Amino acid sequence: MDIKQLKYFLTIAREGTLTKASKKLHIAQPPLSYQLKMLENEIGIKLIERTTRKSQLTDAGKFLYNRGEQIVELVETTLKELKDFNEGIEGTLAIGTIASTASMLPEKINKFHKIYPKVNFQIREGGSSRILDLLNNGIIQIGIIRHPFDSKNLKSKCLCKEHMLAATHDNFISSSKKKINLITLKNSPLIVHVKFKSMIVDACSELDFKPNIFCESDDVRSMLTWATTGMGIAIVPNSAVNLIPNINLKYKEITNPTLVTKISLVWLNNSYVSTTMKNFLKILT
Template identity: 85%
Template sequence: MDIKQLKYFLTIAREGTLTNASKKLHIAQPPLSYQLKMLENEIGIKLIERTTRKSQLTDAGKFLYNRSEKIVELVETTLKELKDFNKGIEGTLAIGTIASTASILPEKINDFHKLYPKVNFQIREGNSTRILDLLNNGIIQIGIIRCPFDSKNLKYKSLSKEHMLAAIHSNFLSSTKKKKISLIELKNLPLIIHVRFKSMIVDACSGLNFTPNIFCETDDVRSMLTWATTGMGIAIVPKSTVNLIPNINLTYKEITNPNLVTETFLVWLNNSYMSNTMKNFLKNAYLNIKTVDNATALLLRKLFFLIY
């Protein structure tokens, strides 16, 4: 018994006669009658009582009719869903993101969801090192991390560049009107920094002939902002982190130093299987992002090994 025989059987039952069913199916009557006979012989029971005027379902035929409708519908739905998977219309996409860019991802996913509402997501958070581990171990398909990183075995695209901000408690504010602050104004003030940005901050301060007063360094942006809310120090964070925690006690000011800029990248493994869902995500949700050229790639790798 195959799906074609079940479809033939259903059509005969619905049309009432072999003649009408053969016209509906666009096949000759003898082959249709033969298929019905083969089906009855295989299961060993009569399904349709045939008369010169009309075909009538037996009790077994009525049972098979009800069951066949469900079987055929399930098969057709399954085939459609498999084709949808093949086109990337359905599926699950696993993405890893660092906490400091967590506010960016929902917007991107929302844009993609409007195009592919049947795609589901698995989201993992962590620092850049953990995201790359998850990527290399096949737990996620795409990562969102910040530079610097080792670009070996990776493909990547630049998502955005953003200025660093000073998250300042009212204890340290002399003026609340200025939207920007110069790095030199942070001289001698206790700073809370991310280990990933330590070299960049120290170098920028060195260029202004002073050594930063690093009160605390950590690898978690949320912790930095939490510490800053206590008034123990000023956190230097990327612009996209502004809404990570309630900031009742904090004022954010852009640091005007041109060297204090960080870049976010979308990364995935080179020469690995790429699902159509993933291809659609990269194609549709990130049409406007900039592909990193070879020179930039080499610079990223040199920067990574210089710092780490």
């Protein structure tokens, strides 16, 4: 199985038919069908059930589709990294970032781009677990994630620290103060991120009350959307302020010193650190 055959298979799977795939790839249908047959013969298993109307993946085809996307990305990333040997002034840097920190990335990249204009970027966004998976699979070189995280096999550098905010609808806090103490939220329904639940519960415990957790979520945007309805108060990091535009939300900094989170750059402990990546780390840290 070569990379060309794998790319052909992935295109057929995405397009749904050989006809559409051949148009997408700008090759005739018979050669494409032949390449698929050669691939199936080589691995000894049927990947696609073909009919006159559509192509449907077999269970083996679904497995290869998922794995194949990772393989192609890894090959392409590796080829781009090889360009890095030109003193780190060319090539591609693959970065993964969680949603709540994505807004800070353009400024950092712009600073780097002014010095190294020939370096290109691949940006992946997702939750911390997805970013760490991409890092471990070699799809990205650097991750930007938020504490806490499992630091095993990772190197990291802290980018900044952030206070937590209360994203609230007018229904709950009418005060014009921009900063509040956590005790203010004692009787309010809270919307919390699963990542910060323990930290919030502990902070409330120090103030001798149990928080009224109305909803737990693993997505900051969803938390803010819930907060706009007035159903509860979302406790989010400071960098989440601009994730969704909504005039119904007010943000109050929570002053309790234990409600602080850190954002860090992470990369694999024993991985190859390209010159481009070293230059990027120097500028960011």
